[in-house]
Amino acid sequence: MFTGLIEGTGIIKALRRDGGDMHLTVKPRFNAGEVVVGESVAVDGVCLTITAAAPGSFDVYVSAETLSRSTLGFLRSGDEVNLERALKLSDRLGGHLVQGHVDGIGIVAGRFPRHKSWNIRLEIPGNLFRYVIEKGSIAVDGVSLTVNRCGPKFIEVNVIPQTGSGTTLLSKRTGSRVNIETDLVGKYVEKFVSLSNSANGDGPDGDRLETLLKS
Structure with a gap:
């Protein structure tokens, strides 16, 4: 989860295609502190997992699904990208809740x-x-x-x-x-309204809503 408050930008140092997937090496243009393999980082708003870390840079893996739904497949070496590390529970939520799941x-x-x-x-x-x-x-x-x-x-x-x-x-x-x-709030509202509209029927959506309301 992220806030949408960009910590700084980074440069695509290298990229490598791996079948339908891609690996990126990113060099932050700010002091990103210690990054840890396995943690999440948003690259141009896309939530990715750090697969390798070195002084001054880190690698991320981009799946074919992510490439098909985002702009990351159009990146070239030397391009500048927005970077944000995952939200900590102790952080202030200065922007809004951002999942890093591009629509x-x-x-x-x-x-x-x-x-x-x-x-x-x-x-x-x-x-x-x-x-x-x-x-x-x-x-x-x-x-x-x-x-x-x-x-x-x-x-x-x-x-x-x-x-x-x-x-x-x-x-x-x-x-x-x-x-x-x-905004993810709108998506959940739409889903809830959809369930509410079908609640009068005998379909599975109505059953799920009834279960939700009883829980």
Whole structure:
């Protein structure tokens, strides 16, 4: 679990294809402290497991499933990525709960200055709009952002100077791909409503809801 508050960026030092999978070597551009094999790290918002660690770098494994659902398959050596280590129970939750399970790939449709900030317009997959509300939370390449506007085929988010300088977001150009993770609360609400709507029937969903309510 993550917060969407990026600790810093890193550089893809090397990548190696392994059949349909991939191995990445990442060099943080900040003091990441001691990283341990087996712990989780979010790379551009994707939760990955550290498979090897060396002074100043670490390796992660990316499965074919993850490559098919995220932008990681488009990475090249030398690319910059957002990094965040997993949340500790003692940490403050300054952003929002981010799982690192990408829902889909968005496309940067435009970037507009607004005072000292930037508005970024994103086209996202149509099936994700039901989880997005104005002033709700969304993770873009792992960065926790507030949805300022929901259009018919796009959303807009605001990137303040602090976020812009500490992440890769302002390096994105029109047409760039970004990882999108919607707020998990909306997904659970949808599931619960779906179960509620079928509760009057005799189907398995109704049985599960009845069991849940009795527990």
